Amino acid sequence: MRTTSDLTLHVNGQRQQLRTDNRATLLDVLREELGLPGTKKGCDHGQCGACTVLLDGRRVNSCLILAVSVDAAAVTTVEGLNDGGGLHPVQEAFAAHDALQCGxxxxxQVCSAVGLLDELEQGWPSVLTSTGKVSVEDEIRERMSGNICRCGAYVNIVAAVAEAAGR
Structure with a gap:
């Protein structure tokens, strides 16, 4: 039985070819095989959101996805969000609003916020959409609910995402 597979990923705009264990998660491949430590391993059960990346533009918990199942996909990690060396607007807003404590x-959180802004731009509904008029802050809280901050920086995170949404 074959225990490894050849895999091609497009990570942060770079084509990456590797041979990986069939049981390796996307998170582990990013961190251990491609040397991208920005994506964090928190709970390893898809409950905290620390491992959120963008997979073909959609936010996902990379700890729940087997790397071999996303062969040829485009993956964007926090390291790949900058444009030409500058910070992404969401990263700038997080810094401006002190939207972190331990970090x-x-x-x-940042990758999830980038995905959230894209969802809003495309008109994707959330669970709050059908309830009528909701505040921007409530919409952000709902859409970011899969990302946990154990330090409790939520007030500043919501403010940062709201600022980035307004840009």
Missing amino acids: YCTPG
């Missing part, structure tokens, strides 16, 4: 969850 462990921040890469996942």
Whole structure:
């Protein structure tokens, strides 16, 4: 029985070819095989969101996805969000609003916020959409609910995402 597979990923705009264990998660491949430590391993059960990356533009918990199942996919990690060396607008807003404390969850929070803004731009509904008029802050809280900050920086995170949404 074959225990490894050849895999091609497009990570942060770079084509990556590797041979990996069939049981390796996308998170482990990013961190251990490609040397991208920005994506964090928190709970390893898909409950905290620290491992959030963008997979073909959609936010996912990379600890729940086998790397071999996303062969040829485009993956964007927090390291790949900058444009030409500058910070992404979401990263700038997080810094401006001091939307972190220990910083462990921040890469996942930032990737999730980038995905959230894209969902809003495309008109994707959330569970709150059908309830009528909701505040921007409530919409952000709902859409970011899969990302946990154990330090409790939620007020500043919501403010940062709201600022980035307004840009």
